Amino acid sequence: MQSVATLETPATDIAIDVHGLSKSFGSRKVVSDLSMQVKRGAIYGFLGPNGSGKTTTIRMLCGLLTPDSGEGTCLGYNIRTEADKIRRHVGYMTQRFSLYQDLSVRENLEFVARLYGLTSPRRAARDMITRLGLNGREEQLAGELSGGWKQRLALGACTLPSPKLLLLDEPTAGVDPKARREFWNEIHALAADGLTVLVSTHYMDEAERCHEIAYIAYGQLLTHGTVQEVIAHSALITYTVNGAQLNGLQAELAGKPGIDMVAPFGNSLHVSGRDEQALEASIAHYRARSDLTWERSEPSLEDVFIELMNRAQDNFR
Amino acid sequence: MSITPRMAERREPPFGALRRTFAMLVKEFIQLKRDRVSFAMIVMIPVMQLLLFGYAINTTPRHLPTAVLLQEDSDLARSVLKALQNTAYFRFTHQVRTVEEFDNLLQSGTVLFGVEIPRGFERAVRRGEHPALLVAADATDPVASGSAMAALGRITETALMHDRVAGDVVPPPFEVRAHARYNPAGASQLNIVPGLTGTILTLTMLIFTALSVTRELERGTMEALLSMPIRPVEVMMGKIIPYVLIGFVQAALIIGLGTSLFGVPIYGSLMALALLSTLFITSMLAVGYTFSTLAQNQLQAMQMSMMFFLPNILLSGFMFPFAGMPGWAQWIGEALPLTHYLRIVRAIMLKGATLENLRYDSLMLLGLTLFAMTIAVTRFRRTLD
Ligand SMILES: Nc1ncnc2c1ncn2[C@@H]1O[C@H](COP(=O)(O)OP(=O)(O)OP(=O)(O)O)[C@@H](O)[C@H]1O
Numbered sequence: 001m002q003s004v005a006t007l008e009t010p011a012t013d014i015a016i017d018v019h020g021l022s023k024s025f026g027s028r029k030v031v032s033d034l035s036m037q038v039k040r041g042a043i044y045g046f047l048g049p050n051g052s053g054k055t056t057t058i059r060m061l062c063g064l065l066t067p068d069s070g071e072g073t074c075l076g077y078n079i080r081t082e083a084d085k086i087r088r089h090v091g092y093m094t095q096r097f098s099l100y101q102d103l104s105v106r107e108n109l110e111f112v113a114r115l116y117g118l119t120s121p122r123r124a125a126r127d128m129i130t131r132l133g134l135n136g137r138e139e140q141l142a143g144e145l146s147g148g149w150k151q152r153l154a155l156g157a158c159t160l161p162s163p164k165l166l167l168l169d170e171p172t173a174g175v176d177p178k179a180r181r182e183f184w185n186e187i188h189a190l191a192a193d194g195l196t197v198l199v200s201t202h203y204m205d206e207a208e209r210c211h212e213i214a215y216i217a218y219g220q221l222l223t224h225g226t227v228q229e230v231i232a233h234s235a236l237i238t239y240t241v242n243g244a245q246l247n248g249l250q251a252e253l254a255g256k257p258g259i260d261m262v263a264p265f266g267n268s269l270h271v272s273g274r275d276e277q278a279l280e281a282s283i284a285h286y287r288a289r290s291d292l293t294w295e296r297s298e299p300s301l302e303d304v305f306i307e308l309m310n311r312a313q314d315n316f317r
Numbered sequence: 318m319s320i321t322p323r324m325a326e327r328r329e330p331p332f333g334a335l336r337r338t339f340a341m342l343v344k345e346f347i348q349l350k351r352d353r354v355s356f357a358m359i360v361m362i363p364v365m366q367l368l369l370f371g372y373a374i375n376t377t378p379r380h381l382p383t384a385v386l387l388q389e390d391s392d393l394a395r396s397v398l399k400a401l402q403n404t405a406y407f408r409f410t411h412q413v414r415t416v417e418e419f420d421n422l423l424q425s426g427t428v429l430f431g432v433e434i435p436r437g438f439e440r441a442v443r444r445g446e447h448p449a450l451l452v453a454a455d456a457t458d459p460v461a462s463g464s465a466m467a468a469l470g471r472i473t474e475t476a477l478m479h480d481r482v483a484g485d486v487v488p489p490p491f492e493v494r495a496h497a498r499y500n501p502a503g504a505s506q507l508n509i510v511p512g513l514t515g516t517i518l519t520l521t522m523l524i525f526t527a528l529s530v531t532r533e534l535e536r537g538t539m540e541a542l543l544s545m546p547i548r549p550v551e552v553m554m555g556k557i558i559p560y561v562l563i564g565f566v567q568a569a570l571i572i573g574l575g576t577s578l579f580g581v582p583i584y585g586s587l588m589a590l591a592l593l594s595t596l597f598i599t600s601m602l603a604v605g606y607t608f609s610t611l612a613q614n615q616l617q618a619m620q621m622s623m624m625f626f627l628p629n630i631l632l633s634g635f636m637f638p639f640a641g642m643p644g645w646a647q648w649i650g651e652a653l654p655l656t657h658y659l660r661i662v663r664a665i666m667l668k669g670a671t672l673e674n675l676r677y678d679s680l681m682l683l684g685l686t687l688f689a690m691t692i693a694v695t696r697f698r699r700t701l702d
């Protein structure tokens with residue numbers, strides 16, 4: 001159904017539909033052959049290590065970068081030829097704070113409102129200030145706000161012109177947990193109103209708040225789907241080990257046949273591998289130890305991602 | 318909910334371009350207002366430059382240090398020296414006894430002039446022997462010594478005329494080149510104030526806009542701006558218009574101070590002056606903005622502006638007479654807005670020229686402005702590629 005969507009008749013239930021996007025800077029291929037579909041009204045999490053090409057992909061989606069190859073639509077508009085129309089309906093929150101630091105909260109919002117031709121920029125700005133809970137700070141310079149407030153303001157600025165799609169590039173980086181939760185409540189409220197949200201993040205808890213996620217490493221989209229699908233698809237077998245002297249155990253287990261990954265999680269150790277038989281064989285000796293308790297568990301999202309990244313590293317380096 | 322975007326876009330309200338330009342303009346004004354230092358510069362640069370050029374850097378310097386080798390103490394000798402001092406060009410700082418001392422002072426640069434009154438000077442004059450009154454000048458800086466040399470012959474002559482003894486005396490033989498023949502008072506401000514109006518505007522306008530786009534790039538605000546529906550022309554107009562007003566205030570300040578402090582006249586129409594000044598200001602802003610779209614960072618934009626500013630100073634006729642320049646230099650000069658503006662201001666202020674007289678220079682100014690704007694709009698990159 002989704003793949004039938006062509007440029008001429010945009011499927012109304014798909015907000016982002018791109019195929020084979022590639023982008024190089026100089027000789028470095030930063031995004032290669034990336035395809036993704038995002039349903040309207042969905043919150044789509046975009047994850048991947050530093051430098052994996054998340055920002056680059058988002059920029060291609062809103063016409064800020066021209067893909068070297070690949071095609072696609074954003075809200076039904078061709079990302080190569082209709083960037084002007086995309087701009088009008090997409091709110092892009094940049095990774096780096098990009099409002100005017102020497103303008104006050106109110107002035108920044110009024111600037112955006114005027115640019116988009118809202119009928120009453122002053123009222124729109126005032127309403128948004130109330131909605132953001134920034135009352136009393138409206139005359140404060142944007143550059144003087146704390147990190148959390150800056151991010152809120154930036155979100156407010158890009159939702160002000162009532163976009164149909166939000167592209168949020170690490171909107172909660174450096175934001176405290178409470179503010180982060182409020183931020184996400186806001187994102188869910190927006191999505192409930194029918195807005196599509198593509199959000200990049202490094203936080204696993206945030207990934208779990210998304211309807212769907214995609215993981216990108218070295219410019220390649222490695223997996224996508226709901227969190228459950230991604231975990232299931234990884235085919236990773238994970239054991240959680242509890243006991244004393246886990247530090248020594250970690251060093252001993254790492255690198256044994258069938259053990260792809262050993263990672264400490266608080267007071268326990270996650271031991272994962274994709275080859276069940278080899279894994280069982282390698283840990284059999286340790287399972288007999290009385291000072292350790294072994295428990296088969298679901299891999300965490302983090303286990304899955306790190307394992308994917310390790311594998312990708314082997315393939316692309 | 319399922320309203321297609323293609324239908325929604327028809328709701329685009331009217332006057333979109335004007336509205337977006339206005340949004341940009343308001344933003345630029347606020348930012349300028351917040352930037353106290355820049356704001357102070359708008360007033361400080363013209364006032365400081367005008368006062369420096371007008372008072373301190375006087376191109377007809379006076380009270381130059383002079384040594385006197387007085388080998389005779391006669392009435393005539395004293396009245397010659399007094400006459401010299403009265404020209405205000407010479408200030409007698411040293412009185413020496415020997416020719417060596419005299420030469421030494423000149424050579425070391427302690428004095429710029431040396432006056433030698435020879436022994437038997439008065440008697441020789443009375444006898445009509447045309448004795449030589451030696452004035453040695455350090456001519457390494459012709460600007461410094463030129464006017465004084467020019468004044469020398471004439472004024473020594475008058476001093477002798479006033480002297481009773483000199484009824485039948487022929488003036489002593491001086492070889493002095495008369496540089497300031499048409500400017501006996503040496504009032505260089507007359508020419509400098511109109512010229513300064515042009516150069517100060519060039520400098521300030523150029524810098525203001527040269528930094529405007531690169532500043533947004535460096536601060537990271539460009540990424541957000543580019544993701545919003547604003548067109549290159551609108552960005553440009555929004556960034557140029559506030560400074561047209563600023564430039565206008567500066568021009569008024571310079572011309573106002575020039576007329577009140579230095580008595581520079583405005584023979585022509587004030588309206589024509591205002592109109593063409595606005596055009597010139599716009600042209601400089603457009604050039605600066607063009608640099609801004611070409612440069613990668615603020616430093617590069619500054620350097621480009623300086624690269625552009627130098628030939629403006631040298632080849633526009635501000636520093637050297639345009640007519641005296643070689644052909645190739647004149648060609649370059651014709652391509653600089655300042656050249657045309659200098660002709661315009663000088664002609665309107667000092668010669669009372671009308672718009673009709675200045676049609677060629679006005680059209681050139683307009684052409685160069687549009688040229689710069691076209692480059693700026695086409696060079697403005699709408700992506701981050
Ligand atoms: N304009 C550019 N010119 C050259 N290289 C670039 C440019 N933009 C990005 N890159 C490179 O492309 C790679 C991917 O960058 P990108 O910003 O897309 O990564 P990211 O996934 O957003 O990383 P992060 O999580 O750190 O934000 C990086 O190695 C970066 O150095």
Ligand SMILES: [Mg+2]
Nearest residue numbers: 054055095169
């Ligand atoms: Mg990024």
